[in-house]
Amino acid sequence: MVVGQGPRGTTASASTTEAEPGSRLTAVSGAAEPTALQALRALGSGPRGLSEQEAERRLTRYGENVPPSLRPLSWPRRLVRGLKDPFTAVLLVLGLVSAAVASWGTAVVITVLVAVSCLLRAGGEMRADRAMAGLRDLVATTATVLRRPEDESGAGGAAPVARELPVDQLVPGDVVQLGAGDLVPADVRVMRGSGLRVREAAFTGESVAVKKYPVDAPHSPSQPEGAGAFDRPYLCFQGSSVVAGGGTAVVVATGSDTRLAAAHTGISARAAGSFDRLVHGVSWILVRFMLLTPPLVLMANAALRGQGLETLPFAVAVAVALTPEMLPVVVTTCLARGASLLARDHRAIVRRLPALHDLGAMDVLCLDKTGTLTQDRPLVGGSVDGMGREDPEVLQWAAVNAWWTLQLADLPVPDPLDEAILAAADEGELVTCEPVAALPFDPVRRLATAVVRTPGRLGTNTLIVKGSIEAVLERCVLPDAERQRLNARAASHAADGLRLLAVATVERPTGQRSYTPADERGLTFRGFVLLRDAVTDSAAAALCDLAERGVSVKVLTGDHPGTAARACRDLGFEPGEVLTAERLDALSEADLAAAVSRASVIARCTPEHKARVVSALRRAGHTTGFLGDGVNDLPALRAADVGIGPRDAVPVAREGADVVLAGREKDLTAIGHAITTGRYASGNIAAYLRVTLSSNLGNVIAMLTAGVLLPFLPMLPTQVLVQNLCFDAAQLAFAYDRPRPTVLRRPTTLNARDLLTFITRFGVLNALADLATFGLLTLAVYGPGGDDEAVFHTGWFTENMLTQALVMVLLHTGRRAAEHRGRNRALGPVGWAAALLAVIGVLLPLSPFGPPLGMTSLPQAYYAQLIAVLALYAVALTALVRREAEHV
Numbered sequence: 047m048v049v050g051q052g053p054r055g056t057t058a059s060a061s062t063t064e065a066e067p068g069s070r071l072t073a074v075s076g077a078a079e080p081t082a083l084q085a086l087r088a089l090g091s092g093p094r095g096l097s098e099q100e101a102e103r104r105l106t107r108y109g110e111n112v113p114p115s116l117r118p119l120s121w122p123r124r125l126v127r128g129l130k131d132p133f134t135a136v137l138l139v140l141g142l143v144s145a146a147v148a149s150w151g152t153a154v155v156i157t158v159l160v161a162v163s164c165l166l167r168a169g170g171e172m173r174a175d176r177a178m179a180g181l182r183d184l185v186a187t188t189a190t191v192l193r194r195p196e197d198e199s200g201a202g203g204a205a206p207v208a209r210e211l212p213v214d215q216l217v218p219g220d221v222v223q224l225g226a227g228d229l230v231p232a233d234v235r236v237m238r239g240s241g242l243r244v245r246e247a248a249f250t251g252e253s254v255a256v257k258k259y260p261v262d263a264p265h266s267p268s269q270p271e272g273a274g275a276f277d278r279p280y281l282c283f284q285g286s287s288v289v290a291g292g293g294t295a296v297v298v299a300t301g302s303d304t305r306l307a308a309a310h311t312g313i314s315a316r317a318a319g320s321f322d323r324l325v326h327g328v329s330w331i332l333v334r335f336m337l338l339t340p341p342l343v344l345m346a347n348a349a350l351r352g353q354g355l356e357t358l359p360f361a362v363a364v365a366v367a368l369t370p371e372m373l374p375v376v377v378t379t380c381l382a383r384g385a386s387l388l389a390r391d392h393r394a395i396v397r398r399l400p401a402l403h404d405l406g407a408m409d410v411l412c413l414d415k416t417g418t419l420t421q422d423r424p425l426v427g428g429s430v431d432g433m434g435r436e437d438p439e440v441l442q443w444a445a446v447n448a449w450w451t452l453q454l455a456d457l458p459v460p461d462p463l464d465e466a467i468l469a470a471a472d473e474g475e476l477v478t479c480e481p482v483a484a485l486p487f488d489p490v491r492r493l494a495t496a497v498v499r500t501p502g503r504l505g506t507n508t509l510i511v512k513g514s515i516e517a518v519l520e521r522c523v524l525p526d527a528e529r530q531r532l533n534a535r536a537a538s539h540a541a542d543g544l545r546l547l548a549v550a551t552v553e554r555p556t557g558q559r560s561y562t563p564a565d566e567r568g569l570t571f572r573g574f575v576l577l578r579d580a581v582t583d584s585a586a587a588a589l590c591d592l593a594e595r596g597v598s599v600k601v602l603t604g605d606h607p608g609t610a611a612r613a614c615r616d617l618g619f620e621p622g623e624v625l626t627a628e629r630l631d632a633l634s635e636a637d638l639a640a641a642v643s644r645a646s647v648i649a650r651c652t653p654e655h656k657a658r659v660v661s662a663l664r665r666a667g668h669t670t671g672f673l674g675d676g677v678n679d680l681p682a683l684r685a686a687d688v689g690i691g692p693r694d695a696v697p698v699a700r701e702g703a704d705v706v707l708a709g710r711e712k713d714l715t716a717i718g719h720a721i722t723t724g725r726y727a728s729g730n731i732a733a734y735l736r737v738t739l740s741s742n743l744g745n746v747i748a749m750l751t752a753g754v755l756l757p758f759l760p761m762l763p764t765q766v767l768v769q770n771l772c773f774d775a776a777q778l779a780f781a782y783d784r785p786r787p788t789v790l791r792r793p794t795t796l797n798a799r800d801l802l803t804f805i806t807r808f809g810v811l812n813a814l815a816d817l818a819t820f821g822l823l824t825l826a827v828y829g830p831g832g833d834d835e836a837v838f839h840t841g842w843f844t845e846n847m848l849t850q851a852l853v854m855v856l857l858h859t860g861r862r863a864a865e866h867r868g869r870n871r872a873l874g875p876v877g878w879a880a881a882l883l884a885v886i887g888v889l890l891p892l893s894p895f896g897p898p899l900g901m902t903s904l905p906q907a908y909y910a911q912l913i914a915v916l917a918l919y920a921v922a923l924t925a926l927v928r929r930e931a932e933h934v
């Protein structure tokens with residue numbers, strides 16, 4: 047059900063009782079649209095909100111306010127989601143084909159594979175969810191709601207109380223307050239607003255925030271006629287973010303009735319990250335191969351031997367052997383395990399599992415300055431006039447501005463600069479001013495304005511404007527030379543590490559009813575307020591740590607270039623040339639990418655600049671992270687491969703982040719741990735992909751070649767499947783392995799092209815080893831004119847298992863062992879799994895399971911020859927590994 051879309055035929059009921067959901071929605075749409083008050087009535091609510099009792103009743107009736115896409119998935123749903131994976135889907139098709147030709151053994155093995163893969167995957171995800179659940183409560187989002195406590199008569203007539211409620215407790219009719227940095231908690235209708243601007247990118251794709259305001263006469267010219275729901279300035283939708291201003295609104299739809307639910311997009315829905323793209327790309331190449339294999343095998347057999355459908359089970363088995371069916375499981379397990387460990391040991395929440403890989407691959411981290419590098423506890427160091435003389439009046443003007451912008455906001459958002467100014471000012475004098483209006487701070491204008499009655503003079507109002515130096519000076523009436531002098535003075539203060547705010551005023555006659563940013567002009571400059579904000583203790587160490595890990599850091603700040611550069615120097619990090627965002631505007635895409643790749647500090651960024659820089663870095667091939675805590679960081683958090691938010695970030699930033707650092711306040715070292723975990727996970731995934739894909743490819747090439755040359759099948763379908771099953775099981779060890787230490791020193795990069803070159807090289811080598819065995823078996827064991835197919839099958843089965851074990855050890859553990867020879871002799875999970883695989887390969891044919899699988903014991907001489915083949919293979923493999931390592 048959708049709010050505010052087209053006429054619904056019925057006029058809103060104006061009764062005071064609560065209307066049915068149908069008319070509940072008519073309350074905000076419909077042909078004859080009601081005023082805000084009528085809308086409230088139709089919802090059975092009033093300006094003072096609902097009574098607690100009524101709210102409780104509605105909660106039972108409408109259910110919790112959680113969009114379906116964000117509800118925790120149940121077991122069956124998770125399992126079904128697993129089936130949507132391309133490999134699983136292809137396997138199922140192959141299973142059906144097998145069943146259709148009554149090849150029951152193959153069908154059963156495939157079903158088992160699919161079931162185990164779905165179960166393991168769902169299990170891994172659930173475990174990670176549980177590990178993070180506790181932390182998630184810690185950073186849960188709340189909404190400010192007006193509710194009336196019950197009086198003695200139980201009528202709920204008492205005065206309303208503004209309460210912080212978990213968002214899921216909201217019901218239609220609740221009156222909520224919105225402030226900058228909040229997530230719109232449900233679909234709401236604005237009843238009052240000041241400077242309210244909301245970002246609806248999740249719905250409209252438009253990253254620029256739109257103005258929202260109440261419209262009391264619905265067909266007033268200010269309302270676009272006949273436009274869609276998103277053009278209605280009085281409706282805000284769940285999942286959008288309040289970026290500036292504030293307001294009061296009534297909830298019109300919750301839970302599955304919201305736009306968000308109808309759009310089927312999670313708040314966190316976003317463009318695929320680098321990892322998703324890689325896995326997707328590789329998967330589709332493989333899926334095509336898989337689908338091509340059975341027809342190829344069938345055609346080859348038909349052409350060479352005139353065989354028909356009887357080779358189908360073999361063809362299917364070969365396709366299954368090529369499938370890395372454990373890929374989704376290993377990927378999910380690696381990521382889920384990493385996320386659980388990170389939650390447990392370092393209190394970081396990974397919202398989107400693939401973000402963990404992107405963290406490991408991240409080579410550039412962009413940060414905002416305040417609250418990340420500095421403590422965000424500024425202290426006023428003084429206030430000066432234009433000549434640099436101490437002037438307490440400047441601070442007093444700034445304080446009046448801070449006080450009334452906070453007081454007149456529907457939901458005052460704590461602002462550290464304002465708090466510092468109020469703490470330093472004389473409070474007694476603040477309240478003597480009579481307020482008229484306020485234009486709250488917004489990060490694009492970089493100004494906040496309060497309008498008060500001019501003290502001691504009737505008939506005039508004073509606009510007090512405070513904000514960034516550039517924004518204020520350009521609105522002051524000043525000769526150019528003077529403006530330049532003031533800019534230079536500000537720059538010298540900034541170079542001392544001070545944060546600066548400029549203050550200016552202007553008087554206007556009282557006749558004016560409302561004020562807009564257009565009134566912020568013709569100002570008289572008053573002076574600067576100087577503030578100090580110390581750098582955090584952990585920042586210097588964290589920056590150093592990031593550099594050691596091969597991650598370069600860029601500071602993207604809205605602050606003055608001088609202040610930003612000084613903060614960097616205080617942290618022992620040479621900023622080089624500081625770019626200002628304005629200069630970026632003039633650059634072409636290519637120049638922009640080059641400029642941002644070089645610069646390490648970009649100052650005076652608007653929220654859009656931050657996002658543009660991040661996007662440019664991504665286009666230049668960097669895997670880019672963004673760490674920010676403010677509402678102005680939201681677009682960049684979304685634009686980055688991985689968005690990181692600290693625990694005390696504003697709700698929208700926390701919700702927009704992929705990774706939330708929920709640990710100790712402002713402890714940046716957690717990022718280092720998160721990167722390590724990411725690199726572990728992606729290192730293991732990379733090793734798994736290399737080993738599995740090259741081994742599978744080798745087997746398939748060998749099997750197809752042998753199939754063409756031999757008068758019988760080189761292996762029975764069941765044997766192919768059993769071997770594949772054992773190999774798959776062994777591969778799970780990769781999820782639990784500790785990768786080589788070099789993996790941790792640099793961002794892990796894994797791209798489809800390198801991967802494909804790697805697997806082709808090693809796959810061909812593997813096929814050569816198999817074919818050597820094939821020759822051996824034909825000449826020596828099977829013998830010219832021999833007819834013991836079982837010996838051939840068994841010989842090849844054992845060889846396959848042993849070469850696979852060898853590949854696991856040499857392509858993975860072997861490299862690690864080579865790196866610190868002698869120090870680390872432990873086998874590790876992959877080593878153990880490989881050993882087990884080898885043992886099964888040798889012993890299975892001899893065990894009671896051998897004969898039912900069509901296997902038999904091998905002549906002693908074969909083992910000696912096999913060892914010779916394996917030794918040669920190992921030498922060739924090691925040589926190729928060395929060559930690859932030199933190339934990297």
Ligand SMILES: Nc1ncnc2c1ncn2[C@@H]1O[C@H](COP(=O)(O)OP(=O)(O)OP(=O)(O)O)[C@@H](O)[C@H]1O
Nearest residue numbers: 414415416487489492494512513514603604605678
């Ligand atoms: N409450 C305020 N009133 C007036 N001006 C402000 C206020 N807060 C910030 N400013 C001005 O706007 C500039 C940009 O602030 P903003 O919060 O957008 O920066 P930011 O990108 O978050 O920077 P940082 O990296 O320091 O966190 C500040 O440098 C300051 O000059």
Ligand SMILES: [Mg+2]
Nearest residue numbers: 414415416676
């Ligand atoms: Mg900030």
